[in-house]
Amino acid sequence: MGISRFVLLVFTISMLASPALSDLVLSKVDRRIYLTSHIVRISSTLEVENAGPETVSKVLLAFPDLQAQNLAYLMASPHEAKAKVKVSVVSFPIDVVKPEDMPPGVTFYSVSLPQGLTVGASFTFDVLAVFTQALRPMPEQIGQADIQLVLYQDSAYYLSPYVVKVQSLSLKVPDSRIESYTTLQSTKVQGSEIKYGPYENLPAFSSSPITVHFENNLPFAIAQELVREIEISHWGNVLVTEHYKLIHGGAQSKGEFSRLEPQARENVQGPSAVRYLVAHLPPRAHSVYYRDAIGNISTSHLRGDSKKTELLIEPRYPMFGGWRTAFTIGYGLPLQDCLYESEGRRFLNITFSSPMIELVIDTLIVKVVLPEGSSDISVAAPFFMKQWQETKISHLDIVGRAVVVLEKTNLVPEHNQYFQVYYKFNRLSMLREPLMLISGIFFFFVACIVYMHADTSISKFSASYLAKQQWEEVRVAIQQVHNIICRCLATHDKLEASLRDLSRTGEVQACKAARKSTDGLLKELSKELKPLMTFLQSSPSAVQVLSKVEELVAKEKELLEKLMAKHSTAVEAYEKKSGARDIENRIALQQQKITALRQEVDDLLEFIDEI
């Protein structure tokens, strides 16, 4: 059906062919069609000659509508010798035009020549046209182990609104296996190349359909949708995230699946399956990841050198015809590799399309997320595309980040050119987010401090509040009493120590001096104790503990008295120089009482301490 329509169309074109519209003549056309992948590239070298009376600056290129629908990329550049590498290709501007009095079914593109072509002069240039979906699988459904055959249709003659003097065509197919091809006069097959021509002096719009049916087992990887998100962080990173929705666009798989064939004869069978994809990432790409909706995919390899980073990824399963998959790859690039500054504005210079090789993209959406606070945004792109702006709210954003969205359909690797996004950005805005965080945490702490110090009780005169406050005072007083008693006990210990010294050295005077000093200390302490006790007695909320405190004080006094008595008896005994045993006997009784009292005092102290 498709073939017949195409043939019919080509014939109608040739029937309708009207005389050349201008005086240009194509003196030589050399076309080379590369069918080596699923992307069809037609590279033609045209030699234009001006045979008319006027200077001409535009040359029309014609493509039949069916082809023009699939035309992804068209570029005209001055002809160069083959040996030279295409480094600085200056492409000429190309526009779609609809000249009048032209046969229907043909789309025209007009190439503006760098200089007007004067009368009689000639000019040679190259045209590269890249088509997607120009190869039709035939048969449309193949088994898993079958080879994939595709069909390509074109015209043997160069379709042109001008008279073509000499032309030739060569088709390059990937393999020497050619199922069938249209034989015209002067058709030659050399290995994997089919040659038509040369044909001479053909009128404008002459065409002769040819069909080539050949084996093409290269995977037809097509990204139905690719969303690239490029996020710039002025802290030193450009993060690229690419979401792919991939389909195998070749012949549909039919029949039973079997794991045996792909496994047993890895290289031979299931040949058209997409097993892996290769992406050429920019050099110094880091933190590369490869995952999908259900997690990391572990089948990938990354190799890198100073020129490029090569990422080889395998989908979770080998993709046969018509199968789909979706995945995400992401990587970071150092900021200085893609962000530059000129005339007070910054610009991002990064490739537009996917880094995958030989991938056709149906719809590409590129989102450039600029940092918050950027302004004066403009895009410079090498070709036309839809563009608009969005905002994206990310972490710690207030007004959201500006997002430049670019959309383009039907892309081929040739589209992977650099584009620029210009914007203005104040370096100080970088500090906004950290400052926000710092101040937020700071204010939180301040709030905490204020809360801890503020008295949040509702009424200052409620009974419970007052009772609480009084209780606090009582507690402080009790704490002081406790301290004083402890100090008293410490002085008691001193007395005891002096006694021990006495028993060892027998120096009565020193012992007496110690006694005097402790007496003084104890008097002071009891003075300190008095106001506290009166306070406690007067305070109503101290009633429960008052008895205990009083008991403690009384016990302490008793203990002190006993201790003093013991001390004096010991000192007296020493003064009288009585025997050690005698002294001990006299003290023993007192000592017993002292220990008991001491025990009680300790217990009371502990009790009070627990309040």
Added chain:
Amino acid sequence: MVCSWGGYTFIINLIPMHVLLCIVTGRFSSRLYIAYAPLVVLGTLLAALVPVVGFNAVMTSEHFASFLVFIIIHVVAFVYYIKGILSPKMFKVAVTLVVSVGLAVCCAVIAVLIALVASSPTKGWSGRSLSLLDPTYASKYIPIIASVSEHQPPTWPSYFMDINVLAFLVPAGIIACFLPLSDASSFVVLYIATSVYFSGVMVRLMLVLAPAACITSGIALSQAFDVFTGSIKFQLTGASSNTEVDAAETSSSTAESQTDAVKTEKPEETAKNRPSRKSKKKEREHGEKPSTEAKAEKKRLLALPLESSVISLLLLVLLGAFYVVHCVWAAAEAYSAPSIVLTSRSHDGLHVFDDFREAYAWLRHNTDVDDKVASWWDYGYQTTAMANRTVIVDNNTWNNTHIATVGTAMSSPERAAWEIFHSLDVKYVLVVFGGLVGYPSDDINKFLWMVRIGGGVFPHIKEPDYLRDGQYRIDSQATPTMLNCLMYKLSYYRFVETDGKGFDRVRQTEIGKKYFKLTHFEEAFTTHHWMVRIYKLKPPKNRIRGKTKKSKSKTSSTTSSPKRSGTKKKNPWQ
């Protein structure tokens, strides 16, 4: 808790048990009442809001205990209240009156309740709870509960794997809880006792045991640290004062004073634990201690020698450190490794088996959104989440019949299975097969459960049909029913072509039936290591065409097709 897990019934029974224990041991207080009564009322209301629980919160016997205790606590609270109002004499009279009347009423109510409960076949308990109370219940009546590996009783190694040193600390912690026994510690004791029992019934209730074990062993460790640090503190401060005491002793202190000191300490000693005889002797020498050591004085009765306490403290810390290391290791190796991505270490490094996700990703991207996938219920949630496709049965096992239907289909011959699946509107059938790489938990090993569960609902599936002399085998000795069932066919379809013999690495045998064709299913996808195989149901039209082709030579071709459609309408499970 109710939202997250059905295990909430454990808590809802544990708390009433604790309350009851408190009441029986005379620890009733208004605190207990305030804590418990609102919990029951609010808890039941909130639980009833959870869809899967709903009215079960008041209907099933699992919740009965809490209500019973709720009534009891009210009665007890009332009694205490009356006791407060009335004089003791009046109270006695009232008690006799109320008890006699109350007993009669209670008997009547209890009789009615028992009759009600006994009228239901499972005594009002759900199968899960019954299988807890009676470990043999599930294997007798509900194969679906018994089939889950985490419902099996755990082995001893799994205890040591999961709770490690805690296994030794738990008994110590229980002892520590008893001295002294408070309301809180009695709860802990109850908690650990019940959870140990439950974890013994089902391995997955190790989850319940874990916090209880942590709490009790924490108590044990805390007590141990208390003792050791206390004795170290005492020994250190004691050492400084020792020199003074020793010096004083030579001259001033007498034998009498020493005996006195012992006397004063005697009552204290009897109250405390009795430490070793040696340490007691040591302590007596500190009769005259400075008052600042008042606190340490009490502790010294428990004091251990300095060196031994330091060493045991270090050992305890070391034990804890090892436990942390073990926990990290267990969390990393046993619990963090996703069972969906398997790894194996071989001499040439780590090998990843990512077959499950491969299959799910394939289903996700290469099948229609409305397609339904049938697989054994283990893979239900995974398929739903990862493949984003509707499944027939999933890990929610409330609907037993559905699972039995799939089990029946898997254990039926191809035709019958096709009809069952077709009636369920299934497009793809997913089986897990580990025979190529030796993945033991595959569908062939689970197959007997499918037979049992299917047979539980559809009696024409009989387990003995699949067993040869009571043995489950898939080699040439296997029964024809086994070799013709769908699960066998889907698992081993074209398996023989991999190595020429069809050697199953899980079962360690060659398979029984090696060469066969599928008529109603076609292979749609098989993962890299053959671990997941997905089959597509052939559309019914193909089947009829095949039939008519055969019968084309015959004249009765027209009559055969309505017959076919007639048989199709009949219930496929009969």
